[in-house]
Amino acid sequence: MRLTKPGVVTVTLNAAIDQTLECPGFTAGAVNRVVAETRTPGGKGINVAAFLAGGTRPVTATGFLGEDTVPLFETLFRERGIQDRCLRLPGSSRVNIKVVDRTGGAVTDLNLPGLRVPEEALGALMATLDALAEENGCFVLSGSVPAGVPASIYATLTERLRARGAVVAVDTSGAPLRHAVAAKPDFVKPNAHELEELVERPLRNAGDIARAARELHATGIGLVVVSLGADGALFVSNDGAWRALPPPVEVASTVGAGDALVAGVLASRLEGHDLETCARRSTAFAAAKLAKVGPVPPAPERVAELLCAVRMHPLGTG
Structure with a gap:
């Protein structure tokens, strides 16, 4: 990935x-006692921006924020040196609740609905992105699509931004992913389940997943990365195909692990590293993030330690 303009913009709708x-x-239907609570600003693009901030490239966050919950995001942007070009809408940004039971090893997710985006706000976002494309060469379109926004939005933005010479990465699921891949972004990162939905067939093992990733790459998408949770990730590009397996690590929170992988891939590829190096570095970065709650980059020393422990397996052509 070679940029004609240095900046990276993440878009969080x-x-x-x-x-x-x-x-x-934790037991459903019973009285449960919470021993600790953490609230952090999030959304996939916000997380990617937080992981990329502090690197060699300027990072900007845009998209939509609910006015009632803006302070948490503004604090993050200020602390991490992220340029804030987010549009404010009346109301509150959605809340995603994770109930973590460490004794039983279970996590329960409760995701509340988000904002409804009016048509005029979508037009304002388009104008913001056009202006940002003047000085920024890479755009990350990630996360779910809120009410009021068509499922084809990421495809529309991919075409619009690529026409302006930008590199575009997409990380979403369902219908928005299906539309987006038809627009040929430069990089997509589905997980195994999202890829299975996309190719409309069961993917029962790593071989099935690798074949499906190759099919997606063959449509004209330069880099396909399939996240596999604790089993690492598959990486497919014109440079070949690799599977990266991280070592076992202590997990404080899995929230944002996929976003850490996206940030690691982009940072590595934009620095000009080959696919094997990119796969190793981004997998180590994502694994190291698991010890942190929220979009907190792991210590470089911890990433370096895990880097040596990531197991790399080249994938054949079958």
């Missing part, structure tokens, strides 16, 4: 407050 509740022995 459905920002969120990520609320994590530590609840030992």
Whole structure:
């Protein structure tokens, strides 16, 4: 990935407050006691911006924020040096609740609805992106699509931004992903389930997933990365195909792990690293993030430690 303009912009249409509740022995239908609570600003693009901030390239966040929950996001942007070009809408950004039961090893997700985006706000976002494309060469379109926004939005934005010479990465699911891949972004990162929905057939093992990733790459998408959770990720590009497996790590929160992978891939590829190096570095970065709650980049020393422990497997052509 070679940029003609240095900056990276992340686009978050459905920002969120990520609320994590530590609840030992959580039981549905019973009275449960929470022993700890954490609230962090989130949404996939917001997370990617936080992970990329502090690097060699300027980072800008745009998209939509609910006016009632803006302070949490503004604090993050100020602390991480992220340029804030988000549009404010009346109301609150959605809340995603994770109930974590460490004794039972279970996590329960409760995702509340988000803002409804009026048509005029979508037009204002288009104008903002056009202006940002004047000085920024890479755009990350990620996360779910809120009410009032067509499922084809990421395809529309991909075509619009690529026509302006930008590199475009997409990380979403369902109908928005299906539309987006038809517009041929430069980089997509589905997980295994999202890829299965996209190709409309069961993917029962790593071989099936690799074949489906190759099919997606063959449509004209330069880089396909399939996240596999604790089993690492598959990477397919014109440079070949690799599977990266991280070592076992202590997990404080899985929220944002996929976004850390996206940020790691972009940082590595934009620095000119080959696919194997990119796969190793981004997998180590994502694994190291698991020890942190919220969009907090891991310590470079921890990433370096895990880098040596990532197992790399080249994938054949079958």
